Amino acid sequence: MDLGSINPDLLVAALLLASTPILLSAMGELVVEKSGVLNLGVEGMMIVGAVAGFIAAVESGSPALGFLAAAAAAAALALLFGVLTQVLLSNQVATGLGLTLFGLGISSLMGQGYVGIRPPASPRLELPVLSDLPILGPVLFSQHALVYLSLALVVGVWWYLRSTRSGLVLRAVGESHEAAHALGYSVLGTRLAAIAFGGALAGLGGACLSLVIVPQWTEGMTAGRGWIALAIVVFGSWRAWRVLLGAYLFGGVSVLQLNLQAAGIAIPVELLSMSPYLITILVLVIISSDKRRAQANAPNSLGRTFHASG
């Protein structure tokens, strides 16, 4: 066993990157659920984003185009869910599960010719001076642009929900769709926009995986991260900051346990592999253990079908 082989700087730097796909998807799902919609298709949207972004980046040679394509493809998939559940009033749980299965299937079909190819490298954001700082440089100022984007999104979503008019309407729609409708707000429009936004972020998260972290295309490469994102939103009791904490905790423990495995620590590999899931859920359950407060923050109309009857 050689714990000395673990470099703390690189560990933290890796943690930030490894957490980004989950953080992006979870922020998207947070907005969707705050509008009162339960989309269980996060996993499916992530993997479609991963493959669509990968194909677009390989074919065009531009990672930026890849990210755009990933967001667009996953948003389109999300809107399919939106039309089914919001316009045709299908069951949200069943449709969301179907979306995940559909996404996993179509992504492996689309990605058949792309296994084993390396995508164009997406460069890290090198900031003059800052990136050269000792320790802080590699940790904070030499990350991929998506890492900064995801952090900006946490602040943005928190501010949007708390302080803007349209964020207030979104929360109102999620809280009581009948009352929002009675006041003349468009429940359907608000929810479709939220669903598309959630899809786009899940797609970006998927592409972050296939273009930056791994980077290559393999079937089923999201490996349950979409489900973790969903769980983090619920256990983080729909608060942006707790979702950030949950995502980084999961990413952190994932990276740490890989390092521990490499260092040959005397804990069974199975236990180490399950540790990120266990620890994340445990910590979030404990911090949101005040059931009544968590309940008060939960969108009241979550998962309920709305039909305007006049």
Place this chain on the structure above:
Amino acid sequence: MAGRVSTPLLEVQGLRKAYPGVVANDDVSFSARRGEVHALLGENGAGKSTLVKTVYGLLRPDDGRMQLDGRVYAPASPHDARQAGVAMVFQHFSLFEALDVAENVALGMEVPPPMRELATRIRDVSETYGLPLDPNRLVGTLSAGERQRVEIIRCLLQDPQVLIMDEPTSVLTPQEVAILFETLKRLRAEGKLILYISHKLEEIRALCDWATILRHGKVTGSCDPRQKSARELAETMVGSELALPAARTQDPGEVALSIAGLTAASGAAFGTELKDISLEVRRGEILGIGGVAGNGQDELLAAFSGESRSAPDSILLGDIPIGALGPNERRALGVLAAPEERLGHATAPDMSLIENAALSGRRRMGMVSRGFVNWGKARAHAERVIEQFDVRVPAAGSVARSLSGGNLQKFVIGREILQRPDVLVVNQPTWGLDAAAAAAIRQSLLDLAGQGAAVIVISQDLDELMEISTRFSALNEGRLSKPRDTAGLTLEEIGLMLGGAHDLEIAQGASRPDRAVGPGESAP
């Protein structure tokens, strides 16, 4: 008011709105003026709500025209209506519990100012109209009366010409009603038009300048309600004589159920904790428990029914401790309950009446043997309820969701009564029902007590409790007042028992000049 001579502010002509199977509004015409409280009077289902929803732009009429201030008025949405100066306070509050007062107000405004400025304006308006309110509180923590203030202030901040109020007093204490009337009179003096929906006749006679009466979607009359007796108004509204319940039984028997020092937390996010509840109820009597919504009614019913459990000795049935028993064991012993929410709590919405009858009656009616349900018995029970309680439904196999509120409530109450309970607890037995159905349900509760059962009626309808209960008690913030004989109680005493009006600015005496007797006054 100086007659009805000035030009109308709002004019409605030949309005028609049909839904599949029912014409909600049929050729409805009326006109209303500035500085007028205009009543829209009618039973449930008479088409009042459809009419005001059309005025507020929530519904598009199939036919007919409206004019506001001499101009054609055809709002496509509530946004249009608000821009034209029409505001509405809803019957079932259109508020968001998890948002604070200022956020709720902002949602009802077209162009809300920044939050800090809005909070100041809320304070200003609430002081001007005597409706104290803290802009930063979560709406989920407010009482029903305070919630209504949020809605009213939301409307007033937009300086409307027309204010629509849909059954505003149904959830208020008498004192809160007095405050509301003061506010409405002040608005009337400012030249606003108030469209006031209600089926409470005394209220309308006390407040309104003109009334348009609706029945089955048609206008059946219009009059100055102050010139008519309540009886005349009722006849125009109902079209038939009201059946009043028979007199109550007078000699209560032994104590059937007693509660001592029961304290219980609520399971719900914005629920009310029950604090030190003690009561006893005797055979043959109806104990009425009044109180404004959200003061612990749901929690109290759960404590009776066994949905929430307590220490064994805190609830005694005769001398059997039942506090720790669940609903099924209590049902077996004869303690039955009918909760307020008919769909989803009292009945499973998508199950048939037969299945719903079996769900509550399987123990007492012997419908289960060796783990199998005897559906024949369940059907017979359901059919007996349907027949004896005049539940209008095509067949016992219809799902609960397909019944109207009144019919489903008759089924829910009948289902329990036919199980011959020793103690029956009901919450809001006639909420939202028309007069005929409500009278039938009250009569059946009286009959049950007459047969020697102890009945507890939790209700927000004071008239109802005065009519049927032998003793009266009130819930206020989870505390139960000492029960008193209903006979001889005055409205003021009841108001004090209900409590809660002490934070209001306008003194009670000022609002009821007809009842207040000054200390130095003497009869002429």
